[in-house]
Amino acid sequence: MSTVPRLPATPREFEEEARARLDPAHYDYFAGGAGDEVTLRANEAAFRRLALLPRVLRGAGEPRTEVALPGGRAGMPVLVAPTAFHRLADPEGERATARAAAANETIMMVSMAGTVGVEDVAAAAPEAVLWFQLYIQPDMPFTETVVRRAEAAGCAALVVTVDSPARGVRERELAHGFHDLPDGLCCENLRDGAAVRPIVMSPDIGWEHIDRLRRMTDLPIVLKGIMNPADVRPAIEHGAAALLVSNHGGRQLDTLPATLDMLPPVVAAADGAVPVLLDGGVRRGTDVVKALALGAAAVAVGRPVLWGLAAGGERGAARVLAMLRAEVREALALCGCASPADLDPSMVRRTC
Numbered sequence: 406m407s408t409v410p411r412l413p414a415t416p417r418e419f420e421e422e423a424r425a426r427l428d429p430a431h432y433d434y435f436a437g438g439a440g441d442e443v444t445l446r447a448n449e450a451a452f453r454r455l456a457l458l459p460r461v462l463r464g465a466g467e468p469r470t471e472v473a474l475p476g477g478r479a480g481m482p483v484l485v486a487p488t489a490f491h492r493l494a495d496p497e498g499e500r501a502t503a504r505a506a507a508a509n510e511t512i513m514m515v516s517m518a519g520t521v522g523v524e525d526v527a528a529a530a531p532e533a534v535l536w537f538q539l540y541i542q543p544d545m546p547f548t549e550t551v552v553r554r555a556e557a558a559g560c561a562a563l564v565v566t567v568d569s570p571a572r573g574v575r576e577r578e579l580a581h582g583f584h585d586l587p588d589g590l591c592c593e594n595l596r597d598g599a600a601v602r603p604i605v606m607s608p609d610i611g612w613e614h615i616d617r618l619r620r621m622t623d624l625p626i627v628l629k630g631i632m633n634p635a636d637v638r639p640a641i642e643h644g645a646a647a648l649l650v651s652n653h654g655g656r657q658l659d660t661l662p663a664t665l666d667m668l669p670p671v672v673a674a675a676d677g678a679v680p681v682l683l684d685g686g687v688r689r690g691t692d693v694v695k696a697l698a699l700g701a702a703a704v705a706v707g708r709p710v711l712w713g714l715a716a717g718g719e720r721g722a723a724r725v726l727a728m729l730r731a732e733v734r735e736a737l738a739l740c741g742c743a744s745p746a747d748l749d750p751s752m753v754r755r756t757c
């Protein structure tokens with residue numbers, strides 16, 4: 406009789422199990438952040454500083470969790486953030502993640518630095534809604550080749566990461582000498598004929614590149630990595646369909662504020678013109694509900710999905726997402742909400 410291995414039951418246990426299974430260099434690549442990891446810690450800490458203030462006796466009924474976004478509908482307000490190198494966590498890599506996302510009716514943002522090509526990710530999970538994450542390459546004809554691949558694979562939006570004019574320095578990676586993928590793995594979305602190009606993070610990228618991208622494709626463009634409210638108006642003027650408040654999970658510039666702390670001013674600057682999403686430090690359904698109360702249209706999770714993948718492959722990633730979905734439903738119900746639209750800023754309170 407075959408027994409199905411038991412999966413961890415909490416986010417913390419998933420991370421512990423992933424750590425036990427992963428090569429230490431790969432665990433530290435996934436877990437680490439830039440510099441002293443001040444921002445990495447701040448993201449999670451910001452959620453703990455905020456308390457929830459439910460409303461009572463609203464007769465809200467069973468809550469609904471789905472949300473409508475420019476790149477499609479999601480069955481829950483928790484999307485999969487784009488993360489690189491899933492085959493370091495599981496041999497099926499991004500294919501497994503896409504199936505896990507589809508099983509939970511949510512959207513997967515496929516990293517440009519994926520270890521499975523976007524066409525193969527789409528083929529592995531035909532029912533998945535995929536958004537393609539792009540680092541605009543200064544070689545615009547090559548950027549266009551990548552965009553065409555994402556379009557042909559059926560991706561429903563482009564997520565353009567704008568917080569990376571250079572690569573963040575992560576001391577855990579340096580300590581392990583982790584620079585390259587092991588033999589047999591590469592960034593499949595960067596194939597150029599027989600060669601695989603390196604990802605260029607260029608300080609030359611500017612708003613004119615967003616304009617060129619806008620002219621290149623009809624896909625909605627989500628700008629990922631907006632932190633300063635001063636960037637919101639230009640983003641809207643240059644055609645962004647949505648903004649994703651992100652500090653790259655604390656992996657780019659250290660000592661940025663927590664994303665949750667920048668959400669209200671970014672939402673205020675957007676003034677309803679485009680939906681605002683958030684990632685960074687979301688670990689529980691209560692975190693999701695706090696971000697939604699402060700005006701996020703949805704959130705995304707990075708590391709929790711990697712821990713699920715490393716701890717239990719597709720099943721592990723699916724379980725992490727299912728846990729979050731159940732927790733969001735429970736937190737909405739206990740807040741007296743019929744849907745995310747019933748949340749508002751009066752339902753959270755800073756505790757310190």
Ligand SMILES: Cc1cc2nc3c(=O)[nH]c(=O)nc-3n(C[C@H](O)[C@H](O)[C@H](O)COP(=O)(O)O)c2cc1C
Binds near residue numbers: 653
């Ligand atoms: C291991 C790892 C790889 C990542 N790779 C990418 C990437 O290729 N492109 C990107 O835009 N963001 C990337 N990110 C950032 C995530 O999209 C997201 O902003 C961050 O992980 C959110 O924080 P969380 O891990 O606390 O949920 C990566 C994050 C991690 C942890």
Ligand SMILES: CC(C)CC(=O)C(=O)O
Binds near residue numbers: 489518604653656
């Ligand atoms: C390979 C990298 C470009 C992926 C990334 O964005 C990250 O590690 O944070």
